[in-house]
Amino acid sequence: MGALFGANSRSTLSRCIKPSIRPFSSTHACQIKAPKAPSTRRQPRPLNAQGRPDNHNQRREWIEALIGNRKATIAQFGLAKKAGALNIEPEDSIEFLRSYCNTVAEPGWEVRFCREHKTDPHTLAMVSRILNKNHARPLRKMGENMMVCAAVLGDLNSIVAVLNKALRNDQLRHPHLLLPMTKLKFYANQGNPEAMVMYGRILDREKKHGEAAAMFQKVAETPRDGSVDAEIGNALIQQGNLYYRDGKKEEARMSFKKAALEFDNPEGYYKLAYIMPDQDPLKETYLLKAAASRIREAVVEVAALYSRTADSEASSEEGRQAKMLADEWQKLEAHLAGEENGAAA
Secondary structure, X not given: OHHHHOHHHHHHHHHHHHHHOOOOOOHHHHHOOOOOOOOOOOOOOOEOOOOOEOHHHHHHHHHHHXXXXXXXXHHHHHHHXXXXXXXXXXXXXXXXXXXXXXXXXXXXXXXXXXXXXXXXXXXXXXXXXXXXXXXXXXXXXXXXXXXHHHHHOOOHHHHHHHHHHHHHOOOOOOHXXXXXXXXXXXXXXXXXXXXXXXXXXXXXXOOXXXXXXXXXXXXXXXXXXXXXXXXXXXXXXXXXXXXXXXXXXXXXXXXXXXXXXXXXXXXXXXXXXXXXXXXXXXXXXXXXXXXXXXXXXXXXXXXXXXXXXXXXXXXXXXXXHHHHHHHHHHHHHHHHHHHHXXXXX
């Protein structure tokens, strides 16, 4: 990626950036001939005699995957233990997970499981993240289930992760999310910036735009502190999105600019690049900064720019370099698309 910031790449982008950038639109992505990401289409879950999802069958699949991936799973826990992220001994991890699989999911089971195993919601959240990186799909699904468990028990990071996925998949009304939603509101009302940003996004989805704007404004006005700077930047992005949607372009620009320049927010650089004049020399820089931070829309833009230059300068050395760079960005875009599709499954 370092080559992207060289003189040749900058001159390449400068000549073709104008026709590529379109405010808050990624329809141009169809011009990129990126390889398709592997299919992540969810397979139908088995149903029981009552026509409901067969949870017992699902948990059997978890146990079978656990047995088949024993060594790899123990190795994952070993790395987490060595890094100080987890206090479960690697050799005990399989029994811990097997016990989780065998737990009967009846009211209050989450609390009982933690009490019996002398663990806490934060530990469950860490275990779920480990499982989410396992190559076996059933164990990743088990990790998702454990993340919901940690959210029900009040782990804020898990609450945000679970509700963010539900927001993306339009599943906020799912009955299993009632407790995480209630706890999110509690954290937001207590003034937690991360919870406030997440709750503001949910309010906006529910078309409670005034309440959402007020929530984002409160976070944006939070005194600077290294522990909350990221959330202030995120609140400014959400605030800018509301302004832009309402046609307040200058207010949106100021919000994105503050998020980018004062809080180094990658999405801020991307949004700012979109609404800046095409002739502004900083537009190219901001787009590259966003793409280098794996903002998918920015990656698509940069790949399209290099691809267009490669086509127009095919016979020159600059065109060949642009083709190589376009291929690399397209690979990254395909990878990011696969990650998003996997998360949505």
